[in-house]
Amino acid sequence: MATVSRGFFGRRRSGDPDLPPGQYLVTDFPVLSAGPTPRLRTEDWEFTITTETGEKHAWDWAALMALPAQTPTVDLHCVTKWSKLGTSWRGVSLDTLFEDVESAAEYALVHSYGGYTTNLPLQDLLDGQAWIAYEFEGEPLEPEHGGPARLLVPHLYLWKSAKWVRGIQLLHDDEPGFWETAGYHNYGDPWREQRYWGD
Amino acid sequence: MARATVLGRLTWRVATVAALRQETPNARTIVLDVPGWPGHVAGQHVDVRLTAPDGYSAQRSYSIASAADGARVELTVELVPDGEVSPYLVEVLEVGDRIDIRGPVGGWFVWDPARADATPVQLVAGGSGIVPLMAMIRTRAAAGSTAPFRLLYSVREHSAMLYAAELETHAEAVTPTYVYTRKAPGGHPRPAGRIDAGLVRAAAWPPDRRPLCFVCGPTGFVEAAADLLVAAGHDPALIRTERFGPTGGPA
Numbered sequence: 027m028a029t030v031s032r033g034f035f036g037r038r039r040s041g042d043p044d045l046p047p048g049q050y051l052v053t054d055f056p057v058l059s060a061g062p063t064p065r066l067r068t069e070d071w072e073f074t075i076t077t078e079t080g081e082k083h084a085w086d087w088a089a090l091m092a093l094p095a096q097t098p099t100v101d102l103h104c105v106t107k108w109s110k111l112g113t114s115w116r117g118v119s120l121d122t123l124f125e126d127v128e129s130a131a132e133y134a135l136v137h138s139y140g141g142y143t144t145n146l147p148l149q150d151l152l153d154g155q156a157w158i159a160y161e162f163e164g165e166p167l168e169p170e171h172g173g174p175a176r177l178l179v180p181h182l183y184l185w186k187s188a189k190w191v192r193g194i195q196l197l198h199d200d201e202p203g204f205w206e207t208a209g210y211h212n213y214g215d216p217w218r219e220q221r222y223w224g225d
Numbered sequence: 226m227a228r229a230t231v232l233g234r235l236t237w238r239v240a241t242v243a244a245l246r247q248e249t250p251n252a253r254t255i256v257l258d259v260p261g262w263p264g265h266v267a268g269q270h271v272d273v274r275l276t277a278p279d280g281y282s283a284q285r286s287y288s289i290a291s292a293a294d295g296a297r298v299e300l301t302v303e304l305v306p307d308g309e310v311s312p313y314l315v316e317v318l319e320v321g322d323r324i325d326i327r328g329p330v331g332g333w334f335v336w337d338p339a340r341a342d343a344t345p346v347q348l349v350a351g352g353s354g355i356v357p358l359m360a361m362i363r364t365r366a367a368a369g370s371t372a373p374f375r376l377l378y379s380v381r382e383h384s385a386m387l388y389a390a391e392l393e394t395h396a397e398a399v400t401p402t403y404v405y406t407r408k409a410p411g412g413h414p415r416p417a418g419r420i421d422a423g424l425v426r427a428a429a430w431p432p433d434r435r436p437l438c439f440v441c442g443p444t445g446f447v448e449a450a451a452d453l454l455v456a457a458g459h460d461p462a463l464i465r466t467e468r469f470g471p472t473g474g475p476a
Contacts, residue, residue: 029324034276048282057444062464106286197319
């Protein structure tokens with residue numbers, strides 16, 4: 027039961043049907059990172075998918091650029107309560123990257139340059155739901171927003187869209203990542219307001 | 226990595242405003258009584274929920290400013306012009322009012338004296354980014370910890386500085402260095418300007434002491450300060466950051 031706050035009327039901006047519960051709209055693009063921003067050169071960049079049997083699939087920057095790109099327009103929802111609607115990206119669908127990957131694993135642990143990790147069910151990365159994104163609003167992705175490339179999985183809170191992504195490790199057993207071990211929800215569905223443990 | 230943990234489900238609790246303290250013309254501290262508060266670790270934050278009579282509600286996150294002290298929790302909130310929640314908290318809320326909060330949240334940007342050793346701690350604050358760092362300074366004092374602390378605090382001008390008088394009482398313990406970006410007070414050894422490499426070299430722990438660094442402030446400040454620490458030779462793995470978006474809460 028919510029406590030009514032004397033004298034509070036608010037902005038009513040959450041009347042937007044595209045806004046999940048507890049979120050508010052922003053027009054800028056705030057940054058949330060746990061540490062310094064890694065500065066990566068595309069010539070040093072590599073992305074790998076490692077299966078549960080240890081089989082490794084790797085792409086360097088040129089290989090990623092050679093793959094067919096998509097240009098999704100998606101809404102972003104950060105657990106710190108801001109949402110940004112209708113953002114446009116360019117990147118490679120995970121469906122494309124997983125084309126030749128054989129796996130019976132159910133879980134994925136995403137690793138980033140700089141040491142960050144986040145976990146999610148493998149099925150949340152497939153079927154047009156996730157990309158390795160390298161352009162935002164028509165420009166190369168800025169380092170502070172995860173450039174040169176980040177995971178984009180917009181149907182979950184934004185901490186799942188790992189910046190500076192370097193690899194996806196497939197696992198039979200779920201393994202909580204960085205924020206997931208620090209009190210944040212294991213799955214993070216904004217529409218069910220899964221912010222913290224137990225939500 | 227050592228982690229503080231949040232145990233179990235975070236439920237909304239009704240907090241009653243026990244006192245209010247104006248800190249600067251644009252910021253005030255809200256002292257809350259929160260029955261059943263489980264305690265917190267310095268650096269953690271809470272979610273605040275305001276609800277209008279028709280059920281409309283808005284949530285934001287605010288850092289805890291106080292050391293753990295029973296059912297007492299202090300937040301310091303700076304007014305965000307055109308904000309939705311901070312103007313209410315800074316200008317409307319009165320003693321005796323009740324608001325919903327839940328927490329504590331966050332297990333990364335934290336300093337716990339029970340787990341601390343002789344590792345030096347470097348605090349770097351920009352503007353209201355001092356709030357969670359003040360919780361660390363207060364916690365260190367309350368615990369009688371001798372962990373070596375240093376503080377680098379960048380602020381527009383003296384009148385915008387939070388906790389100025391109290392920081393003086395901790396001066397011996399935390400060796401504060403103040404940076405004024407717009408106007409330096411008379412007699413200040415350094416002209417107005419942003420934090421730079423020379424200042425980091427002169428005022429922060431040297432990298433070979435391997436301090437744990439906590440950097441908090443607006444995004445631009447945190448990006449710049451963390452980059453300066455890395456450029457000065459600090460291990461990126463020892464730098465923890467918390468960014469405040471223009472919208473008020475840690476974003």
